[in-house]
């Protein structure tokens with residue numbers, strides 16, 4: 001049986017295997033993913049972003065429990081900034097989420113971001129598709145919050161949660177405007193610490209400056225204390241309410257369409273890039289063009305067209321190797 005069929009039959013080992021193959025960029029993984037695609041689109045994908053150390057992983061862990069209480073199955077994708085050489089924090093996340101390790105309704109996947117500039121690993125979307133095809137009701141995605149990358153979370157999730165804490169001064173100031181506007185829900189974590197109320201008032205002030213239409217979703221703020229799982233049930237309720245809003249307003253379809261377009265364009269981009277490096281012949285052809293550009297014998301646009309021409313002429317021949 002194909003791996004895809006096994007996954008659809010609930011085989012978690014097949015799912016782990018495909019996830020590993022995706023990370024290792026194995027060619028067969030693309031075909032298996034293709035077979036799964038028509039079975040996806042059912043899960044509710046929630047992204048968590050925010051500055052380092054605010055408690056995203058701890059909060060996600062408490063959210064797993066909150067959704068399990070509602071008898072929903074949960075998948076987790078944690079994109080960790082750790083270098084692939086040490087794997088320290090990846091292990092950290094695994095250990096932290098061990099409580100759910102024996103629960104068949106939960107599947108957790110940690111991976112290194114491998115320096116991909118987006119802060120989201122290139123394979124994150126594929127991992128989400130696999131968890132979705134496995135039939136998980138809820139998929140929680142954690143991304144590293146490094147400046148520009150926060151807004152990337154909106155490219156993979158239905159609902160985006162910005163996690164802040166009273167820890168490191170005025171985070172609202174340092175967060176890029178993009179994610180402040182893109183966040184659907186604010187989780188102010190470490191509510192046990194002094195200053196949590198101040199963060200809430202800062203967010204309220206910031207939201208107060210924006211104009212919302214009466215029918216529009218106004219981002220909600222939830223106080224959490226992830227280590228003690230406080231606020232997790234309330235946050236789960238808010239998130240499910242947002243899901244209802246997305247569905248009834250038509251916003252869910254709109255967001256998913258934008259994401260499908262993003263995914264397609266990203267795939268085309270990496271396909272062309274991979275193709276150019278696929279075989280000696282193509283690479284040599286490309287290097288000749290590069291040399292031509294360096295010598296100012298050909299302009300970048302004309303060189304691009306030549307690559308595209310070459311690609312369409314040689315595609316069948318080269319991809320069958």
Ligand SMILES: Nc1nc2c(ncn2[C@@H]2O[C@H](COP(=O)(O)OP(=O)(O)OP(=O)(O)O)[C@@H](O)[C@H]2O)c(=O)[nH]1
Pocket residue numbers: 051052053054055056057058059144145189190191192193224225226227228
């Ligand atoms: N006091 C307090 N500490 C918390 C709370 N939630 C998390 N922490 C602690 O904050 C630290 C960081 O938590 P993580 O969950 O690893 O934070 P993170 O945002 O995932 O961190 P990165 O993935 O490294 O960006 C840990 O020591 C947690 O135990 C909370 O509600 N209160």
Ligand SMILES: [Mg+2]
Pocket residue numbers: 056057058142
């Ligand atoms: Mg984390």
